Amino acid sequence: MTIILGLVILICATAGCSQALVADNSSFGIYYINGSQTGLEKIEYTVVSDVTSDVIKELLAILSTEVLDDEYINPIPAELGTVDFDLADNNLILRFEPEYTQLTGTREILTRSAVAKTFLQLDYISSVVFYIGDEPLKGKDGNVVGAMTSDSFLDTFGENEEALESGTFTMYYSSEDGQGLIKKKRLLHFNNTMSKESVVLTYLARDPGSDDGAKAVLSPNVKVLSVTSKDGICYVKLDANFLSQQTGVATETAVYGIVDSLTSLDDIGKVELSIEGTPAEGVVPDTDKVSGLYEKNDSLVIK
Amino acid sequence: MKFSKSLQLRFMLFLLGAGVLPALIITFVLITSYESQMISSEIRRLNVQVGLLSGEIITSGYLENGEAEGINAELTSVADSYAGRIMVTDEELRVVKDTYGMYDGRIFLWENAVIAMQGENTSYYDRDNSFLIITAPILSQSEENTPIHGIMMMTESTESLESGVEYVSNIGLICLIVVVLLMAALSGLVSGWLVRPLHELSSSINDLGKTNESSITSNAYSETREIAESFNHYQQMMRVLDDSRQEFVSNVSHELKTPLASIKVLADSINMMGDDAPIEMYREFMGDITTEVDRETKTINDLLSLVRMDKSKADLNITITNINELLELILKRLEPLAAKQEVELVMESFRPVTAEVDEVKFSLAIMNLIENAIKYNNAGGWVHVSINSDHQYCFIRVEDNGMGISEEAIGHVFERFYRGDKSHSREISGTGLGLAITREAILLHHGEIRVSSVQGEGTVFDVRIPLSYIEEREGR
Numbered sequence: 001m002t003i004i005l006g007l008v009i010l011i012c013a014t015a016g017c018s019q020a021l022v023a024d025n026s027s028f029g030i031y032y033i034n035g036s037q038t039g040l041e042k043i044e045y046t047v048v049s050d051v052t053s054d055v056i057k058e059l060l061a062i063l064s065t066e067v068l069d070d071e072y073i074n075p076i077p078a079e080l081g082t083v084d085f086d087l088a089d090n091n092l093i094l095r096f097e098p099e100y101t102q103l104t105g106t107r108e109i110l111t112r113s114a115v116a117k118t119f120l121q122l123d124y125i126s127s128v129v130f131y132i133g134d135e136p137l138k139g140k141d142g143n144v145v146g147a148m149t150s151d152s153f154l155d156t157f158g159e160n161e162e163a164l165e166s167g168t169f170t171m172y173y174s175s176e177d178g179q180g181l182i183k184k185k186r187l188l189h190f191n192n193t194m195s196k197e198s199v200v201l202t203y204l205a206r207d208p209g210s211d212d213g214a215k216a217v218l219s220p221n222v223k224v225l226s227v228t229s230k231d232g233i234c235y236v237k238l239d240a241n242f243l244s245q246q247t248g249v250a251t252e253t254a255v256y257g258i259v260d261s262l263t264s265l266d267d268i269g270k271v272e273l274s275i276e277g278t279p280a281e282g283v284v285p286d287t288d289k290v291s292g293l294y295e296k297n298d299s300l301v302i303k
Numbered sequence: 304m305k306f307s308k309s310l311q312l313r314f315m316l317f318l319l320g321a322g323v324l325p326a327l328i329i330t331f332v333l334i335t336s337y338e339s340q341m342i343s344s345e346i347r348r349l350n351v352q353v354g355l356l357s358g359e360i361i362t363s364g365y366l367e368n369g370e371a372e373g374i375n376a377e378l379t380s381v382a383d384s385y386a387g388r389i390m391v392t393d394e395e396l397r398v399v400k401d402t403y404g405m406y407d408g409r410i411f412l413w414e415n416a417v418i419a420m421q422g423e424n425t426s427y428y429d430r431d432n433s434f435l436i437i438t439a440p441i442l443s444q445s446e447e448n449t450p451i452h453g454i455m456m457m458t459e460s461t462e463s464l465e466s467g468v469e470y471v472s473n474i475g476l477i478c479l480i481v482v483v484l485l486m487a488a489l490s491g492l493v494s495g496w497l498v499r500p501l502h503e504l505s506s507s508i509n510d511l512g513k514t515n516e517s518s519i520t521s522n523a524y525s526e527t528r529e530i531a532e533s534f535n536h537y538q539q540m541m542r543v544l545d546d547s548r549q550e551f552v553s554n555v556s557h558e559l560k561t562p563l564a565s566i567k568v569l570a571d572s573i574n575m576m577g578d579d580a581p582i583e584m585y586r587e588f589m590g591d592i593t594t595e596v597d598r599e600t601k602t603i604n605d606l607l608s609l610v611r612m613d614k615s616k617a618d619l620n621i622t623i624t625n626i627n628e629l630l631e632l633i634l635k636r637l638e639p640l641a642a643k644q645e646v647e648l649v650m651e652s653f654r655p656v657t658a659e660v661d662e663v664k665f666s667l668a669i670m671n672l673i674e675n676a677i678k679y680n681n682a683g684g685w686v687h688v689s690i691n692s693d694h695q696y697c698f699i700r701v702e703d704n705g706m707g708i709s710e711e712a713i714g715h716v717f718e719r720f721y722r723g724d725k726s727h728s729r730e731i732s733g734t735g736l737g738l739a740i741t742r743e744a745i746l747l748h749h750g751e752i753r754v755s756s757v758q759g760e761g762t763v764f765d766v767r768i769p770l771s772y773i774e775e776r777e778g779r
Binding site: 034037038039040109113141145151153154155157165192195226228230267 | 367376379380383386388393394395396398403404406409411412413414415416418420421429432456
């Protein structure tokens, strides 16, 4: 009985785990403004029409319809009148009446974002742009607001599951014998509070789990004391456990694993590595040999 | 589990709780308030920093003019010094600068960002990732009602703060463990010391049987002294009871032997005379023997009633009885005796009374009283029987103007075999058990009986019984 219970819990836990890695964007929904007008809420919705223009009309209608629940505010207020639209080359142009300029401040930003995000869910729309009549919408500074794509928004920050991002990184892992480097392009998930440099270092401490025997260049008990970037140089400070780590990877390989991975990032050209603290007993204090300024070195790369 | 009823254990648990609970509360309160204090002060620091940067951004026109190298560098270095990140947006909530270089150009829709754009500072403690995140509007600090130019978001790593809190928590935990251990030891000792007199009390009671001590003492607490005194008192009562039992047995033997002795004397006399005894003497002595046998029989019968009364507490045959009729019946039965003694019998009933009584035993009790009133009276005297009641009790009074009871005797009249004025004990027949039987019967009914008398003038017996018989009653 307890074994079955344990198995059930295990299955649920792993199921929950895998769900947490990917933000739940699977279902189509309408973006509403929340009751306190401080953010957006997505409510599931099933589109009725099939013809594209009807779909857009339907969504515009919904976005303008008042909701009976105080928790949700329809993004397009009724006072704005009718909204015309053009769809060409996956770019949706929404033309509003001049009344649109009555929307100001955060309300306008939320309205625009809710409408855009709703339409960007459709396969055939990859950008949305707002017009007032025939003129593109301008911001307070007089500049055009421009087209909005799905990359134009930063929805949330800080809370664990929802703030997961993913990006492609070029990582350099150690070969099985610990001497050479294996280059891997990887899609990595990370919390958007981390800097890209931290992401690189975090994943360098984990085996990539591939068949070619690639392994981590950093041991998990090596503490990254700080990693900051300035003017194209990334300053990495590691604690002395780096010198005594038992990963089976040669120190030089580990160093260039770090350097090459970091310099693959757009803004980084060089890496300044420094070791701080006293190494464990019996380890030759190689601090001077390891610390220093490094540039990308492909010589160790075997694959 | 007999262990769970131990007073010592309860003391111990209580002392333990009383010591540990406050320690727990204090530790918890201290740690949580320390943490929140640390967080608050960090938030303040961040807000100050953001305020300074905002001021520079406004004065330099960073948001209007776009790139300004100095500002960018400063944002980056400040963010690094806090091991965090700074993001600045314009009034459209578009990210103008992200020190991590990830989100430039995006519209920042996070709730705290929107709230900041509406003019309010926010703070958020992301415990999972160990970050403090604050957002604040970028506006001119000096003027009132200035427009909001954009917002600034700043994060700070709380790892060092958390390790500080953890350190304090660990110390708190160690202290708590020390307190618990100390309190456990202390409470064990104190509780043991507190209950020791109780153990001593019970062993001195146990020892009472072995030694010749007649009482126990315990001066440890007033409570144990109270117990010791009650015990001694009870012991005393038991002894008195024991003594009176022995006395009773010897009285019984005596009372039973006396008639037999008389019979023996009479019989021996007749035997000794042999054939010379005249018929009249035989007749006289036989009459005397018969009298003695009657007396012995009555004594034995009375004893049996008494014993039956003792045993039959559970066997009361309670019926709803009209007491007035019961009394009339008794008086009718005693009329001949009263006539013989030349005593007037009068009954006075104030109201009809119905009560739950055992007819047989109650009649016996009242009959004894009235019989005594007749016997211990003079010719021409009277006996008054009155009956009354209130909502709870029935009151019966038996009053006579006979010989009365002396002051020394009146305390003993209800004792078994007590015959009062010794000079009359031969003239007036009786076994000395009548009043004892009466008292037993009245007590069985949970009633009360009282006597008052003046020697030479008369006696009054007052009986009170409850109208309804209730089984369980405490305290005789």
